[in-house]
Every structure is written in C-alpha cells, then in structure tokens.
Amino acid sequence: MPQRDGGSWNALITAYSQTGNPEDAFGLFIKMNRLGFLPNEITFASVLGSCAAVLALWLSRQIHAVIFKYGFNGNVILGSSLVDIYGKCGVMRDARGIFDEIQNPNDISWNIIVRRYLEMGEGKEAIIMFFQMFVAAVRPLNFTFSSALVACSSITALEEGTQIHGAAIKMGFENDEVVLSSLIDMYAKCGELENACAIFDQPKSKNLISGTSIVSGYAMSGQTWKAREFFNEMPERNVITWNAMLAGYTHYFQWEEALNFIFLMVNTTKNIDQVTLGLILKVCAGLSDVEMGKQVHGFIYRHGFCSNIFVGNGLLDMYGKCGNLKSAKTVWFHQISQCRDRISWNALLSSYARHGRSELAMTIFCEMQLEETPDEYTFAILLAACANIFALEQGKQIHGFMIRNGYTMDSVVRGALVDMYSKCRSIEYAIMVFKERASRDVIxxxxxxxxxxxxxxxxxxxxxxxxxxxxGIKPDHVTFRGVLHACTYEGFVEWGRQYFDSMTNEYGIIPRLEHYECMIELYSQWGYMDELEDFVKNMPFDPTVPMLTRILDACRRHGCLRLGQWAAQRLNE
Known part of the structure; x- marks a missing residue:
C-alpha cells in the first residue's frame, strides 16, 4: 500500500486486534502516531478490543493513559470498553472509577458494569448498580435483567429478586426466554419453588436450562424425592442436570441414593465432567469406600483428568476422609504438586487433623504460609485440630492471630472457637465468643x-x-443430638421423649441412628425399661450390635429378664 490514511491504519489495527495480537495492534498504533495520523474513537476501540480478548491489563493501562491524553475520557464507547477490560481482569475499583467518569452511560455500559460485578462475586454491588439504572432513566437489556437475577440467586436476595421480577413485567420482558430462565433459577435458589414451577409451566419457559434449575432447587432444599420425580420426567438432560441431582444427594449425605444414582448415570450417559467426578469422590468419602475411590482414581487417570485441580482436590479430600493418608500424600506430591491451591492445603490439613495427627497439621500450616494465604476455613480446621489434642494455648494463639490480621469471624470460625474452648474446658471463653455482637446461625x-x-x-x-x-433459628439434627445428650445427663426422661417426638412432628427432621442411640442411652441409664422395650421394638430398623449391647447391659443392671433375653438372642443371631 503506497499511501495510508487514517482509515487504512484503523483497518490494519482492527485486523491485528481480531487475530488476538494486542502487542502488534498497539505497535501499529504507536507507528501511526509517529507518522502524524491522529487516532480516533475507532482506533482506540480496536486496540482495546484485542486487550479484552487476551486480558492484557498492563497494555490496557497504557492505552487508557493515551485515551486520556487525547481527550477521549468520558467517551461512552471507550469508557465501556475500559470498564469491560478492568472488570475482566478483576480490578473492579478501576472499572467503577471509569464507569463513573462516563458522561452518559448507555444500556450497554450499565450491562457491562452489572455483569462484571456479578462475575467478581460481588452480587450485592451488581444489584445496586441495576437499580441505579432506573434512577439514571436507562432501560435495561434482557441480559442486564438476567445478570441482576443471577446476582440475587448468588446471595439469596429474594426481596430484590421479586422487585426485579415486577420491573421485568412492567417493561415487557415477561415472555423473554433469557429473563424467564433467570427468574426460575432465582426463585429455585431462594427456596421459592412454587413460584419457580409456576413460571416453568409457561410455554416459553420449558427448556433444559430451566428444568435443571428446578431439579437443583428441589435437590438443594432437601426435597430430593421431588427433584428425582422431576428429573425422571425431563425429556432431555445434560451433564449439568445429572450433576444437580447428584449434588442434592451428596449435600444431604444420602450416600446410598447417591451411589445408586451414579450407577444409573454411568449406564445411561457418557457425559461425565470434572464436577461429576468431584461429586462421585464425595460419595466415596461419605461411604468411607476407599476401594471405590481407587477405581474412580483409575478412571480419572485413564480419561485425562489428572491435571485438573478440582478433581485433584477431590481425590485428596477423599483419601483423607477415608484415612488413607499414604495415597493422599501421593496425590499431593505427584498429581497436584504444580497446581495446588488453598483448597488443596485445607484438604491436607483437614486429613491430618481428622485422623489424630493434629501436631503434624500445625507443622503443615507453617509450610502453607510460605505458599498460600490461609482463609477462615483454614483456621476452622486448625481450631478443630487444637480441640482434638486439647491444645488451649495454641488455640488462643490462632484466635489472636485472626484478630490481629483482620480475618472475618463468621459463624463457622466462631463455632470452631466455641468448640475448641469448650473441649479444652474453658467454657468462659466459649461463652464470650458466642456472645459477640454478630448474627448467630444454627452452626x-x-x-x-x-x-x-x-x-x-x-x-x-x-x-x-x-x-x-x-x-427464630430452626434446629437441625445436630441440635437435637446435643439436646438428647443433655436430657440423659440430667435425667429428664420425659422431656427427652418429647424432644425426640418433636423432631418429626414439629420440625420435619427424620431422626438418624445417633438419635435412636441417644434415646436408648436415656432409657437405659435411668431404668425406664418398659419404655426402652417399647421404643426398641418400634424402631424403623433393626437395632445395631452396639445398641443391643447397651440394652443387655441395662437389663443386667436393672434386672429386666425378658428384654435381656430378647437382646441376647438377637446378638447371637
């Protein structure tokens, strides 16, 4: 080309940008300037487009400075592009600063800032920005509605989600498939499954994505039987649908149902991804089935998932929970040595703390700090390790370290502190932590x-x-385990029976094996042998060997021949 004008330079820069070569595009931009051709909005937009494609933050900052130099700051197109780049690169403070400089942000500008806040996990800010759109009299796009609803899902903001639903109807988006799918997902994740199903029943809502949201909503709310019914009726399913159903089983520790579902999945579909494998490894850990875990490990090796950190962390966690620390170390040193992250360290710490190697867990924590920054979950594990070996002074040091370094004392950490202080017989400190001015949840x-x-x-x-x-905190199965133990200590037999009955009648909690064991201990210890006999013979399952042994001991102690003979006979079967 013998002679180039500004349009020619823009075309060349655009061509380089579209092939993902931001450095070359920027080099042409510099050369263009040296030859006296002034850049315009199109020039800058082309270079920024290539930077966004490869997340070239350092180059974007240089272009940003040149944009400012040429007086294009406040330009809606370039400002939106910069917001997009900074947001994708995770520097939301800069993205927000540039957004605020745009003179008249349009619907695309608003859509970008809402989306980037959402992707950075700042759902609350995404919702705030969405509502500010209305203050600025800018009509949201359907994708902006969708992003705002996903943000509501991420932080369980039902009230805001309902308001956004109303706004969508007023603005004519009630039949938009993108908005409808996001509404179903929002209501499902917020536990409003009746509303989610009502929207799903609309003709334009019945698709695979929305159906998967319903399955996930039922499954994660504990209604796994309803989720399975809905799942079975779906005309098509993908790997996300299968994973949603399996995640519900694992979340509520329904290991046998999960195992049967895995067999069905393996025989029905070949669509298995890293999420599926992570869930299957959780089931192996829940069943303490290390042999099955090894078979899954072999599948992972044969199908090329070894380098996936999500799967690697799942293997580490599975071997740790099954007590196979040797295999856990093999995964640690050979499979994920080049890509391990904070989750990996936490899984290793938890493995050693869980199996009585608390001193070694403390040593590993010191090594961790050379490679990763610990988070609140790390400290919860360490506090549990201190509780296991009654290391009160070390627990206090960890508590002090968290306070000095500004860590958030969420309910999990506070619960771990209460547990540590309690087990170390320092109940006064436990009460002090419990009474701190912060919300108290069931944990x-x-x-x-x-x-x-x-x-x-x-x-x-x-x-x-x-x-x-x-x-207004709803108790769970752990709460009632503690309450039934308390009744046993104090001899409150009638209260214990009432609490046990209230689990099902008032709170909808199905008693577990541990609760039946508590009731057997309560009746046995305080000599309520008639009540014990009636209780045991009406249990929905056969008594375990430890249960029968405890009953037999109680019969010897309290002289109950008939029940003792029955228990002895069952033990000999």
Whole structure:
C-alpha cells in the first residue's frame, strides 16, 4: 500500500486486534502516531478490543493513559470498553472509577458494569448498580435483567429478586426466554419453588436450562424425592442436570441414593465432567469406600483428568476422609504438586487433623504460609485440630492471630472457637465468643449446645435451645443430638421423649441412628425399661450390635429378664 490514511491504519489495527495480537495492534498504533495520523474513537476501540480478548491489563493501562491524553475520557464507547477490560481482569475499583467518569452511560455500559460485578462475586454491588439504572432513566437489556437475577440467586436476595421480577413485567420482558430462565433459577435458589414451577409451566419457559434449575432447587432444599420425580420426567438432560441431582444427594449425605444414582448415570450417559467426578469422590468419602475411590482414581487417570485441580482436590479430600493418608500424600506430591491451591492445603490439613495427627497439621500450616494465604476455613480446621489434642494455648494463639490480621469471624470460625474452648474446658471463653455482637446461625448455636454438653451442663443446653427458638433459628439434627445428650445427663426422661417426638412432628427432621442411640442411652441409664422395650421394638430398623449391647447391659443392671433375653438372642443371631 503506497499511501495510508487514517482509515487504512484503523483497518490494519482492527485486523491485528481480531487475530488476538494486542502487542502488534498497539505497535501499529504507536507507528501511526509517529507518522502524524491522529487516532480516533475507532482506533482506540480496536486496540482495546484485542486487550479484552487476551486480558492484557498492563497494555490496557497504557492505552487508557493515551485515551486520556487525547481527550477521549468520558467517551461512552471507550469508557465501556475500559470498564469491560478492568472488570475482566478483576480490578473492579478501576472499572467503577471509569464507569463513573462516563458522561452518559448507555444500556450497554450499565450491562457491562452489572455483569462484571456479578462475575467478581460481588452480587450485592451488581444489584445496586441495576437499580441505579432506573434512577439514571436507562432501560435495561434482557441480559442486564438476567445478570441482576443471577446476582440475587448468588446471595439469596429474594426481596430484590421479586422487585426485579415486577420491573421485568412492567417493561415487557415477561415472555423473554433469557429473563424467564433467570427468574426460575432465582426463585429455585431462594427456596421459592412454587413460584419457580409456576413460571416453568409457561410455554416459553420449558427448556433444559430451566428444568435443571428446578431439579437443583428441589435437590438443594432437601426435597430430593421431588427433584428425582422431576428429573425422571425431563425429556432431555445434560451433564449439568445429572450433576444437580447428584449434588442434592451428596449435600444431604444420602450416600446410598447417591451411589445408586451414579450407577444409573454411568449406564445411561457418557457425559461425565470434572464436577461429576468431584461429586462421585464425595460419595466415596461419605461411604468411607476407599476401594471405590481407587477405581474412580483409575478412571480419572485413564480419561485425562489428572491435571485438573478440582478433581485433584477431590481425590485428596477423599483419601483423607477415608484415612488413607499414604495415597493422599501421593496425590499431593505427584498429581497436584504444580497446581495446588488453598483448597488443596485445607484438604491436607483437614486429613491430618481428622485422623489424630493434629501436631503434624500445625507443622503443615507453617509450610502453607510460605505458599498460600490461609482463609477462615483454614483456621476452622486448625481450631478443630487444637480441640482434638486439647491444645488451649495454641488455640488462643490462632484466635489472636485472626484478630490481629483482620480475618472475618463468621459463624463457622466462631463455632470452631466455641468448640475448641469448650473441649479444652474453658467454657468462659466459649461463652464470650458466642456472645459477640454478630448474627448467630444454627452452626454457632450447635457449637454452643455441644460445648455445654462436653462440660456436662445439661440445663444450660436446654436453656440455649429455648433461646435459639426465641431467635427464630430452626434446629437441625445436630441440635437435637446435643439436646438428647443433655436430657440423659440430667435425667429428664420425659422431656427427652418429647424432644425426640418433636423432631418429626414439629420440625420435619427424620431422626438418624445417633438419635435412636441417644434415646436408648436415656432409657437405659435411668431404668425406664418398659419404655426402652417399647421404643426398641418400634424402631424403623433393626437395632445395631452396639445398641443391643447397651440394652443387655441395662437389663443386667436393672434386672429386666425378658428384654435381656430378647437382646441376647438377637446378638447371637
């Protein structure tokens, strides 16, 4: 080309940009300037487009400076492009600063800022920006509605999601498939499954994505039987649908159902991804089936998933929970040595802490700090390790370290602190942590209840249970385990029976094996042999060997011949 004008330079720069060569595009841009051709909006937009494609942050900052130099700051197209790049690169403070400089941000500008906040995990900010659109009198795009609804899903913001639903109807998006799918997902994840199903029943809503949202909503709310019914009726499924159903089983520790579902999945579809494998490894860990875990490990090796960190962390966690620390170390040193992350370190720490190697867990924590920054979950593991070996001073040091370094004391950490102080017989510190001015969820209440149990303060347990109900916190199976233990300590047999019955009648909690064991211990210890016989013979399953042994001991102690003979006969079968 013998002579180039500004349009020719723009065409060349655009060509380089579209092939993903931001450095070459920027080099042409510099050469263009040196030859006296002034860049325009199209020039800058082309170079920024290539930077966004490869996330070239350092180059974007240089172009940003040149844009400012040529007086294009505040330009809606270039400003939106810069917001997009900075957001994709994770520097939302800069992205927001540039957005605020845009003189009249349009619908695309708003869509970008909402989307980038969402992708950075800042759902609350995404929702705030969405509502500010209306203040600025800018009509949202359907994708902006979708992003805002996904943000509501991510932080369970039902009230805001309902308001966005109303706005979508007012603005004519009630039949938009993108918006409808996001609405179904939002209501499902917020637990409003009736609303989710009502929208799904609309003709334009019945698609694979929406159906998967319904399955996930039922499964993750504990209604796995409804999720399975819906799953079975779906005309088509993909790997995400299968994973959603399996995730529900694993979340609620329904290991046998999960195992049967895995066999069905393997025989029905070949669509298995890293998420599926991670869930299958959770099932192996839940069943303590290390042999099955090894078979899955072989599948992972044969199908090229070894380098996937998500799968590697799943293997590490599975071997750790199954007590196979040798295989866990093999995964650690050979499979994920080049890509391990904080989750990997936490899984290794948890493995050693869980199996009585708490001192070694403390040593590993020191090594971790050379490679990764610990998070709140790391400290919860360490506090559990301290509790296991009654290391009160080390637990206090960890507590102090977290305070000095500004870590968030969420309910999990506070629960771990309460548990550690309680097990180390420092109940005063446990109560102090529990009473800190912060919200208390069921995890923290359970930690306090179990802490009182460890210190044989049964009456305080029952007081805590009453206060917990007063605060509107719904108890779970862990809560009732503590309450039944407290009744055993104090000899409150009738109260124990009432609490056990209330699990099903008032709270919809199906008693587990541990709750039946608590009731057998309660009746046995306090000599209520008629009640014990009636209870055992009406259980929905056959008594276990430990149960029969405890019953036999109680019969010897309290002289109950008939029940003792029955228990002895069952033990000999």
């Amino acid at each position: 923290l209440w359970n930690s306090m209840i179990l802490g009182c149990c460890h210190n044989y303060k049964g009456r305080e347990v029952l007081k805590c249970f009453g206060l917990m109900e007063d605060e």
